[in-house]
Amino acid sequence: MNESLQTQRKEQILDAALHVLVQNGYEQARMDDVVQSSNLSKGAIYWYYKSKKEMYLDLVNFWVKRYSVILNHIVEEEASPSRQLKDLFQFFIDQYETDPQPFAALTEFWSMAQKDDEFNTKLQKVYTHFLELIEDIIQRGVQSGEFKKLDIRMTALSIMVNIESINWFTLFDTHGVSVKEYMQTITDFILAGILKKH
Amino acid sequence: MNESLQTQRKEQILDAALHVLVQNGYEQARMDDVVQSSNLSKGAIYWYYKSKKEMYLDLVNFWVKRYSVILNHIVEEEASPSRQLKDLFQFFIDQYETDPQPFAALTEFWSMAQKDDEFNTKLQKVYTHFLELIEDIIQRGVQSGEFKKLDIRMTALSIMVNIESINWFTLFDTHGVSVKEYMQTITDFILAGILKKH
DNA sequence: TAATCTAAACCGACTGGTCGGTCGAGTTTA
DNA sequence: TAAACTCGACCGACCAGTCGGTTTAGATTA
DSSP: OOHHHHHHHHHHHHHHHHHHHHHHHHHHOOHHHHHHHHTSOHHHHHHHOSSHHHHHHHHHHHHHHHHHHHHHHHHHSSSOHHHHHHHHHHHHHHHHHHOOHHHHHHHHHHHHHHHOHHHHHHHHHHHHHHHHHHHHHHHHHHHTTSBOSOOHHHHHHHHHHHHHGGGHHHHSOOTTOOHHHHHHHHHHHHHHHHBOOO | OOHHHHHHHHHHHHHHHHHHHHHHHHHHOOHHHHHHHHTSOHHHHHHHOSSHHHHHHHHHHHHHHHHHHHHHHHHHSSSOHHHHHHHHHHHHHHHHHHOOHHHHHHHHHHHHHHHOHHHHHHHHHHHHHHHHHHHHHHHHHHHTTSBOSOOHHHHHHHHHHHHHGGGHHHHSOOTTOOHHHHHHHHHHHHHHHHBOOO
């Protein structure tokens, strides 16, 4: 009935699920931990999700939706391709600084994608869409003459991989290099490589 | 006693362990699967390793040792820093084409490093050492004037991350882009960015 | 407007299958 | 002859998912 209660409850569950996932990994993520962390009961969680896997697949959805809104907004605005690329990087820097948890979860999602077809298919779609979004920007940059004549697919792939590599910072000590300065350096470096000089 | 038998047996076990790890991930890697895949018995495996975890920690050692030999050789040879960087990239391309399994295992090792302190410490050391190796190359390139004046740590980190990103190709469809062409493009791109122009 | 009803939402003790690891009694190998 | 195994039964901890029961909020009735 109450639509917003359902949404709120699911968010409550997925919040806990993310937390547990980052700390313990998928296989060691105990439903009882999610129960505890969500302040709900086992029955409540199984009321909303029919299985652990379904819950975690929905966690992917949740974050994809959340990010898509802003990503699409960046592409659709009127700024120059180079500006859009900068905004893209800046968005991820901001997100990381606000809450690095989703980035820490990436490792687990990749691991899941390796073993499980459903997770693989889901993430494949996410990344394909993300790639197309970056390709669009590059494409327009090349056409407008702002960028060099690049292999669009390759360039987009490289940019995506470099953005995703932000997750490195959740895993290991990077000897004093902060995400912010690292990502900003990378941004400049990539832009220097693809902008046409005159 | 027989040193080489022990080494051979461990290799036999670790071979199977890697195989099972890539297919199922650490938590779902069944000791019984390793038994099957190694053509040994459970008793034999527990004769060499006291636990599953110890076995997989040794799997890291095994590959680190194997790679270290060649990596150190690249740094110690007399070639120019830019040549050394190229060799470094080429080495990983070759390794991937010979056998991508160890790269597929990276995802799992990262996942393990996130949850488990022992794995984290071990991998942290590996990557610190790798970073220092790259830093050495950059350092010499800057000093000889071959490279621009770069932030050495940052550049090395970026190079390492880009090399490790080879593992992306074990996870997702990259829309027709092959590891070889991707890595070669990245190599050229990075070199173009750090070489001094005249 | 209080009493009654109903279904969605929620609770938590319990279970059944799984899997690292053990063990003991034997067999092969160098 | 001791180290290096094999074989297979076994155990005990562990945990996803179940299920019978309870609460809650809003609609219906009287």
